[in-house]
Amino acid sequence: MTTRWKFLLIGGLVLIVLAAAIYFPILRRRVKRAARLQQQSEEQARRELAQPIAINPGDPRVKTKLFWASDTIDSTLVPVTVELPLSNNPVLRSKQVLNTLLAGPVDAELRTLPPDALLLAFYLLPDGTAIADFSEALATSIPSGIVSEQLAVDSITRTLEANVPQVQRLKILIHGQEVETLAGHLDLTGTFAINKKPTPSSPDKPATPAGGKTSGTLAQPDRKP
Amino acid sequence: MLLQVRNILRIRSLSLLGLLSAALLAALMLSPSQTPSETQQSAPAAPPSPPTAAAPSPQGGVAGTVASPFGSQAQQNGLNLVVLDPAHGGTDPGARGTGGIRESEIVLDFAIQVRRALELQGFQVVQTRQGNENPSFDDRSATANAQRGAVFVTLHISSTGLPGTARVYVNSQMAPVADSNGLIPWDRAQAPFLGLSRTFGDLVQGFLAQRFKGSPETAETASVRQLRTTAAPAIAVELSSVTIEDRAELDRMAPGVADAIARGAAAFRPSYVVPNSPGALP
Numbered sequence: 114m115t116t117r118w119k120f121l122l123i124g125g126l127v128l129i130v131l132a133a134a135i136y137f138p139i140l141r142r143r144v145k146r147a148a149r150l151q152q153q154s155e156e157q158a159r160r161e162l163a164q165p166i167a168i169n170p171g172d173p174r175v176k177t178k179l180f181w182a183s184d185t186i187d188s189t190l191v192p193v194t195v196e197l198p199l200s201n202n203p204v205l206r207s208k209q210v211l212n213t214l215l216a217g218p219v220d221a222e223l224r225t226l227p228p229d230a231l232l233l234a235f236y237l238l239p240d241g242t243a244i245a246d247f248s249e250a251l252a253t254s255i256p257s258g259i260v261s262e263q264l265a266v267d268s269i270t271r272t273l274e275a276n277v278p279q280v281q282r283l284k285i286l287i288h289g290q291e292v293e294t295l296a297g298h299l300d301l302t303g304t305f306a307i308n309k310k311p312t313p314s315s316p317d318k319p320a321t322p323a324g325g326k327t328s329g330t331l332a333q334p335d336r337k338p
Numbered sequence: 339m340l341l342q343v344r345n346i347l348r349i350r351s352l353s354l355l356g357l358l359s360a361a362l363l364a365a366l367m368l369s370p371s372q373t374p375s376e377t378q379q380s381a382p383a384a385p386p387s388p389p390t391a392a393a394p395s396p397q398g399g400v401a402g403t404v405a406s407p408f409g410s411q412a413q414q415n416g417l418n419l420v421v422l423d424p425a426h427g428g429t430d431p432g433a434r435g436t437g438g439i440r441e442s443e444i445v446l447d448f449a450i451q452v453r454r455a456l457e458l459q460g461f462q463v464v465q466t467r468q469g470n471e472n473p474s475f476d477d478r479s480a481t482a483n484a485q486r487g488a489v490f491v492t493l494h495i496s497s498t499g500l501p502g503t504a505r506v507y508v509n510s511q512m513a514p515v516a517d518s519n520g521l522i523p524w525d526r527a528q529a530p531f532l533g534l535s536r537t538f539g540d541l542v543q544g545f546l547a548q549r550f551k552g553s554p555e556t557a558e559t560a561s562v563r564q565l566r567t568t569a570a571p572a573i574a575v576e577l578s579s580v581t582i583e584d585r586a587e588l589d590r591m592a593p594g595v596a597d598a599i600a601r602g603a604a605a606f607r608p609s610y611v612v613p614n615s616p617g618a619l620p
Contacts, residue, residue: 187499187500187503187552188498188499188500188505256433256496256497256498257432257433257434257441257496257497258433258494258495258496258497258498258499258576258579259494259496259505259507259560259562259574259576260496260498260499260505260576260578261496261497261498261499263560263561264498293475293563294563297425297426297430297432298494298560298562298563298564299560299561299562299563300561300562300563300566302525302563303561305561
């Protein structure tokens with residue numbers, strides 16, 4: 114092979130390398146964009162599936178205690194009693210009270226949960242273990258810190274405790290996954306104990322309308338040995 | 339003829355070299371950029387002083403089987419070691435304020451002052467990080483679990499709460515440890531120490547309440563992930579908050595916080611009977 118061919122070959126190789134250098138970053142961007150679009154569409158699909166449970170006006174209206182932040186005492190929760198038509202089914206009932214809790218109080222300053230957070234799914238196992246699956250916004254939009262994360266979880270557990278006696282403990286998932294912490298502090302690997310009193314015999318029995326000024330104890334994580 | 343064969347060999351070598359370089363370049367460009375979690379994993383663990391090479395592995399599932407470099411001294415003097423944990427770091431800035439305040443930076447600065455105050459009280463201090471690294475929760479716990487007779491203090495700044503106040507947290511109630519083999523399960527390492535943590539936390543919170551009006555009088559409970567795997571009396575101290583415009587307001591809290599932690603640790607010293615081996619049941 115002559116020198117001319119050698120130069121042609123080397124030139125060709127250099128061109129291939131240059132083309133690769135230009136093309137591969139573009140390819141990588143496209144792959145990333147495609148992955149992002151796929152993730153968004155999955156999230157969108159979940160949102161569509163997780164439309165808030167409509168309140169049925171035919172359901173009995175009961176006094177419902179919802180726990181939001183206090184406007185007088187720093188970093189504490191206070192119960193706010195509202196009358197809502199709630200289902201007798203504990204799963205539907207849980208979804209209704211949690212969606213109302215997520216909707217937030219009149220004063221946005223007293224919110225404990227991010228306004229863009231959604232309840233994606235709620236399950237109740239026969240042993241009283243509830244599983245609440247929230248959208249990623251619960252973890253990403255919540256102010257980081259022990260106090261704010263604790264208030265968020267306590268508002269969920271205490272609201273369930275006050276209104277759904279069938280729920281004994283709660284496991285919180287984010288977008289269908291178990292996560293180590295809510296936003297860097299609060300441990301979500303275990304379950305939170307809720308109603309420590311005996312469960313009512315009939316699972317369909319409606320919860321007694323909440324009365325009084327305070328509710329039960331703070332939710333404690335329950336880690337089985 | 340011989341010349342032609344040599345030429346062919348040379349050209350083949352050149353072609354091979356060219357293809358190899360192209361493949362190498364392509365492989366380099368296709369390799370995915372480092373994700374935050376990978377960064378966290380690969381970030382070097384803070385070199386505590388003394389080194390924690392002897393720390394038991396979190397994957398080992400148990401704590402309390404490795405001799406402490408401070409073993410003999412701790413046995414002689416009781417509680418003399420505080421493991422300080424400036425939270426977050428590296429790719430995790432923690433809470434962020436509108437004024438650009440980053441929790442990970444402030445707690446590291448606070449740790450310097452807390453360390454000085456503790457040393458003045460006669461404590462040795464080990465930090466879980468000394469720079470902008472982000473050791474995992476388990477790595478931070480391992481730093482404490484490898485020591486005998488240590489207490490653990492993790493420092494935080496919140497995003498919310500009344501500015502200028504400070505709260506101490508101890509871990510929430512946990513199921514008792516079934517210690518038939520004398521070892522503590524890693525994921526519930528804090529369980530046997532909850533009572534001691536409460537005593538230590540109440541002492542520190544009492545001193546903080548004297549310095550910072552509006553702070554609670556006693557320690558609160560929360561399921562703080564960092565505390566769960568720590569086999570020692572352990573507390574989280576969280577100051578409020580990063581929402582202030584001027585960082586100097588937080589900086590002014592540092593001496594008071596450092597003093598409260600040091601005095602709390604000193605007051606706690608008599609009530610802590612140091613276990614015989616690192617991470618052993620108290």
